Amino acid sequence: MFKKELYVFDQNNPVKAIIRNYNKEDFDQLIHIQQKCFPPPFPSELLWNKEQLTNHITLFPEGALCVEIKGQLVGSMTSLMINYNEQHKQHKWEDITDNGYIKNHNPLGNSLYIVDISVNPEFRQLGLGKWLMFSMYNIVVEKKLERLLGGGRMPGYKAKADEMTAEEYIQNVVKGKVKDPVITFLLRCGRVPLHIIPNYLEDEDSLNYGTLMEWKNPFFNN
Known part of the structure; x- marks a missing residue:
């Protein structure tokens, strides 16, 4: 299982953080974080529910991470494994993640796919998303x-669509x-855009577009 202890910085002040796998006792805090991150008009049905979170820690616990500061959860990130090929080039979030239930997690897959990343807005100045x-x-x-x-969502696109x-x-x-x-943040994390996905996710600010973004494993050998 995963556990990483590190210091992040609030301006010049170091703050201890722990990144670890989340568990059943964390569910209420995880749901609260999503509510803070995605207020209306973001569809409430796309926020985590306890059945989804139970699947995360049951089907692929290694890919269910959270970040904790002073005993409080302030962010999370969830993934599943897929066997990626050209047939996945155009897809919807709901299909490739099984609507966030990840019952399609493939332990023999060749790629890790990010289901979600959420960081409490009150803690975003600490760079926790990048560490996740x-x-x-x-x-x-x-x-x-x-x-x-x-x-990746494209929440700035609506204002530029004309x-x-x-x-x-x-x-x-x-x-x-x-x-x-979002996209600039992902670039800062080392992700590279591959192509645009229309109708990726119901998201008014992105006009439902997404950008498929990749990080290649530099140690992978065919």
């Missing part, structure tokens, strides 16, 4: 998988001409 992502990279390496994948296509928007984000709250 790096911890998932640790799992990719440990399991000798080819890559990490996930569809000026550019979704593809042009991502190109401008990569060039640094536009900053997107």
Whole structure:
């Protein structure tokens, strides 16, 4: 199982954090974090429920991570394993993650797929999302998988949709001409955009678009 202790920084002040696997006792806090991260108009039915969380810790506990500060959970990240191929190039979040229930988790898969990442807005200045992502990279390496994948929301796109296509928007984000709250964060974490996915997720701010983004395992040998 996974446990990492580290210091993050609140400006110049070090703050001890623990990244570990979450368990049943954490469920209420995990649901509260999602409520803080995704307020309306984000669809409430897309927030975690206890049946989904139970599946996470039962089917793939290694891929169910949370971050704790002073005994309080302040973020989480969930994944499953898939056998990625070209047939997955265009997909919906609900299909590839089994609506977040991950009953399609494949222990023999070649790729780790990110289901969700959430960090309490009150703690985002600590860089916890990046540390959660790096911890998932640790799992990719440990399991000798080819890559990490996930569809990134594009919440800045709605404001730019009259000026550019979704593809042009991502190109401008990569060039640094536009900053997107999610895609720019993922770039900072080492993820690389592969292509746009229409109708990826019901998300008004992204106009339902997602960007499939990849991190390749530098230690993987065919």
